[in-house]
Amino acid sequence: MTAHVTPALAPSQDARKRMTLDGLWQFKFESDADWRSTNVPSVWQSEFADLRDAFGKGVYRRRFSLPQDWADRDISLHFGAVNYFAEISVNGQSIGTHEGGYLPFTLSIPSSVLKAENEIDVSVTLPSADATKYPQFPFAEIPHGKQSWYGPLGGIWQSVTLEARDASHIKHATANADLASGAVRFDLDLSAAAVDAEVRVLVHGPDGALEVTGKGVGRTLSVVVPRVKAWSPETPNLYRADISLSVAGAIVDATSVTFGFRTIETRDGQLFLNGAPLYMRAALDQDYYPEGICTPPSLEFLEDQARKAKELGLNTLRIHIKVPDPRYYEVADRLGLLIWTEIPNVQTFTDASARRMRETMEGIVRRDGHHPSIIAWTIINEDWGTRTVENADHRQWLAETYDWLKALDPSRLVSDNSACFPNFHVKSDLNDYHYYRSVPERREEWDDITKQFAGGAAWTYSGLGDAQRRGDEPLIVSEFGVWGLPDPSKVLLKDGSEPFWMETGATWGDGVAYPHGVQKRFRSLHLDTVFKDFGSFIEAAQWYQFANLKYEIEVMRAHPTIVGYVITEFTDVHWEANGLLDINRNPRVFHDQFASINSDIVIVARPTAWSAYAGDVLEVDLSVATGGASIPDGATIRWTYGHDGERVLPTTAANAVASVGVVPMQMPDTDANRTLHIEFEVLSNGQRLATNVLDIALYAKRSRANLPSIASKDPALRAFAETLGYPIAEPERADVNLVHALDESDIEAMRHGARYFVIADGSVPTHRNLRTDIPAGEKLYREMTIDERDMPVGIDQQLPGIGLIAREGTLWRGDWIANFSWIRRDGAFASLPGGPLLDLSFEKVVPHHVMTGFRTFEYAGPVHGGLVIGWVHKPAVTIAERRVGRGNLVATTFRLTNAAAGTDPVAAALFDAMIATVNQSK
Incomplete structure (x- = not known):
């Protein structure tokens, strides 16, 4: 794989000085008469209630003075990300502009501009859909992702730093690491003054010990790491390369990059991570946060949500049409989560919007390519911004962009269009598709669609003569899910008031996505006579969500040709309440139970019916899906419900389904109707490999006495x-x-x-x-x-x-x-x-x-x-x-x-x- 680092984001050493400019800035929106204070990083929509839905221009201002030991150094200003168009001046002198809302940029401040006390102005424009006002970049033609769903996001939403560096410095570094040989090639982008400087690299292993060193002159340097330890979710082994630049024997610049050795590939309809079978158990993550909206509150917050993802049995998160804060990937690297990342979509496909999407993707690879956690890219989601069903030129662009991205980054998988009906793939590493149904309402439809998809349905690829389908692309249900509801009391602000998003969503689903007043509607419908209270209703809604996900996962796992899925979604996002966590990252009621059906080995019990009379024989089609694991010789499956049983399982490889067959189960006697819990477990040498529960509505025998006519x-x-x-x-x-x-x-x-x-x-x-x-x-x-x-x-x-x-x-x-x-x-x-x-x-x-x-x-x-x-x-x-x-x-x-x-x-x-x-x- 290829590792990249932007030096301004890497740990600095004595050769490079940094000063954070995060904190309070002055801010004035285009409609303001006076300045007000705002936090950086943030977007103005999260800071000011009156600007919650505002497009337009805002100006940020703050003062700074340089430390004395920064004299005679090159001074630069680094922005993590600003949405969307930034114009930067220092002391009234323009030092540059930047277009694009998701990627970092660095501007040099000429020494002639600097004073003892300095003032930075950053003018940020978030264009609206009014192309007459913003002809260069109307909103529909810029990568914007889910801003079209949850509201605009304008401003300096990632960190700002000042940096002092020598005229000879490292502008950018990449590390191309090969798992098979341990070879690492460092490609350096150096300042003009550093062309003849000596480069030295020290590579440290996962335990911090020095593994190998290298030195040379020029823009390329190679080393071989002995006894390489691969990176995976189970063993997230990270290496650190300390790169220094020396002139006349003195270190003048230094930076660091972390990377890992791992491979991801597809063949014969399967996914392979480091050569081993992988079953993708993913959730879609829109990377929204309770207060900062798009800005994470802290590194600890990101670590906590990653741990919760792993507790849920997830091994992958699909970052949905958004470029996250780089700390997101750093946490995934350290804690062991696979990541599938996407280009933020546009709405209208033009030459300019197509160029912007490619430039954004190129910038993502440059900024984030060093993260071993990232295993896949998506170019387009659900045909948003393109019209592949109707436009042959868009289909051609999609195939060409797939080829371009594979050439740019051959170390990762690419989905050309993460599709849903009626759109499709043209050329892709993955045959992924989205579909939503709820159960029990649409159970038969879910079964039918899944069966067709598992059988390699033709409708997932273009039927217009231009599909480049190999036929062995892995099948992944890359969006499915159903709503639960969060407990509103757990998402209140510190002062007890509702978050602003409780009054959003009114234009979605003919108004049914509008949260505000939910308790009042509950009371007005006298649902407290149905559920004990509002809290009981919320709990029941979350268990309903679990029952849906459980059933749908089990149906997918019964088809060995399907090798992964992506649950919609990891967390609730404002009014969209289908998360495994709420937007504050509070778990659903089923949190501790979810991993039992979201793991490599899953027991699939399919009864002929989910109800039975006492004494009847209920037939249960029983199987065990292995995912990325395998069933060892001698393993057994056992069931317990009063009439217990056990069967020996066949030895089964990874990504397969071991069929136990149809098991007749005698229903116990009962005097009263009740829910019967049939508990299953897979055992091997005393170790429990999997558990699951099948709930049957058990009915007492009907009485025919005294029935009315x-x-x-x-x-x-x-x-x-x-x-x-x-x-x-x-x-x-x-x-x-x-x-x-x-x-x-x-x-x-x-x-x-x-x-x-x-x-x-x-x-x-x-x-x-x-x-x-x-x-x-x-x-x-x-x-x-x-x-x-x-x-x-x-x-x-x-x-x-x-x-x-x-x-x-x-x-x-x-x-x-x-x-x-x-x-x-x-x-x-x-x-x-x-x-x-x-x-x-x-x-x-x-x-x-x-x-x-x-x-x-x-x-x-x-x-x-x-x-x-x-x-x-x-x-x-x-x-x-x-x-x-x-x-x-x-x-x-x-x-x-x-x-x-x-x-x-x-x-x-x-x-x-x-x-x-x-x-x-x-």
């Missing part, structure tokens, strides 16, 4: 009820009438006291309500014409006043922003196993429709089941009671007749509970 005009419904043991009667004598939809005769019957159970599962066409007989817009009683058009009647105006809407094509569908679907566990529903939120045991009956037309007060009683989206928005109903005349009904959108009567315990239990509810109501 049922009438139904629908033969299929009548047969369904009869199979469940309900006596069948004529409508006028039945306790409950069972229908899929209502007509005028049903409404009339309820007016006279009839009870109805409506299974509104969409199997019978209606007019977006529960009625089959009244077309949408029919004038029921009074005519009204407006602008020569008949005034339509709303869907909730026809009795019983309930709308019926298909979830498909709406935010109620359940994909990325989670639907939190619940049943209040009281009354006839109290015996259902599990918590209020739906789990996998409901997967056969999950509603494909929701009901509307309910007021908030009804959630305290008549509404027994429903859902909310994201930060408790867009409530909808899945089970509810309603009075009609002297009668009443219970309506549900659960698909209770989806399976044969009596074969699904959940469907039968829900059917029984709803019949009991409507029969008991008055």
